[in-house]
Amino acid sequence: MVTANGGGDGADSAPRRGRPRSIETSNAILESAYALMASTGLAATTIDAVARHSGVSKMTIYKWWPSREALLIDAFLRHAAQMLPLPPASSGSPAARARRHAAAYAEALQGEFGKVQLAVISECISKTGSAELFYARYLQFRRDALVEMIAAGQNDGSILAEGPAEDLYDAIYGSLFYRYVFGIAPITPTYARNLVDLVLRPKA
Template sequence: MPGEGGVCARRPGVVTAKGGGEEADSAPRRGRPRSIETTNAILESAYALMAATGPTVTTIDAVARHSNVSKMTIYKWWPSREALLIDAFLHHAAQMLPLPPVGAGSPAARARRHAAAYAEALQGEFGKVQLAVISECISRTGSAELFYARYLQLRRDALVETIAAGQRDGSILAEGQPEDLYDAIYGSLFYRYVFGIAPITPSYARTLVDLVLRPKD
């Protein structure tokens, strides 16, 4: 399940980019520091190839040719092809669907905006690539654990903290655990998207947030 605020705690494998977005990185390694330009070229090439041809044929060879970066560099910076694909998706999501910054409205307002943006993104290329990356992880590793560890956990934690902040200040009246409330919102959106149960619109997402969180505003 995907998802998507608050201050994001840094975790191994992620660096916070300027402007509040998060970008993927592999575990720290010794030697010369990464070139941001080269990293971006690799991630953007991987995403472009996934969007155009699907993740199955987005090989390290193909990414190397498309980005003009050596395979050795890519293998040095990513532990597996699946990790690269997830990080490419994360890199794109950080630009297209940034986490709402603290102070940009009430917790409930931030949750509404983000859920609405996510619902809109699901209807386009973003949704198809996300589903394809999750499917690729499951087919290659037997679970979506890698997708959760490298992509979803950071974003889920940030939005769970947003909900918790609203409960603490009294602007969110729902009494459930913040994690369960988050899952009720984004689990519902993803479930409806995957199975095509009904159109997912920004308006529906905002209504769902209000139904689940019971905000005062």
């Protein structure tokens, strides 16, 4: 199966000249899937539609993705990785990096990114009864990385909040998503930064 960044099982044993085309084809599929989700909605983003839009055969798409839901999640994952990159350790303290990332997420929720994310999660729930597939293919890696960042801040003393780093992460991003889904209050970058400070209690 080809992963979101274009790699795949057995890729190392394939002729090197085949790699660029494989990556190019994978990216064309993922770009087409996301573009269709954003422009025409999830219902219209069928495998047939993605094949027509990308110029790639349905056989190839089914070979690389086990289901339509997996393809939609990977298309969203690729876009999210470009739009919301995980903050590198060299870009400041853990709390400062958490503020920037949460603020960027809050801003992204206001555009097509938020609508596509919610639609993909809803699709997973309607098809499988849970959002476990979305967590496994998209959220788990990003959550683990940010939890590790928060834990590093607790260890070096720059984050004063106690308790498991996993719970602190969930308190921040769970609150942002909850407010977005139910329209409880406007989600702004400023609100997100203040929420990070409230939850993490960074050392002054």
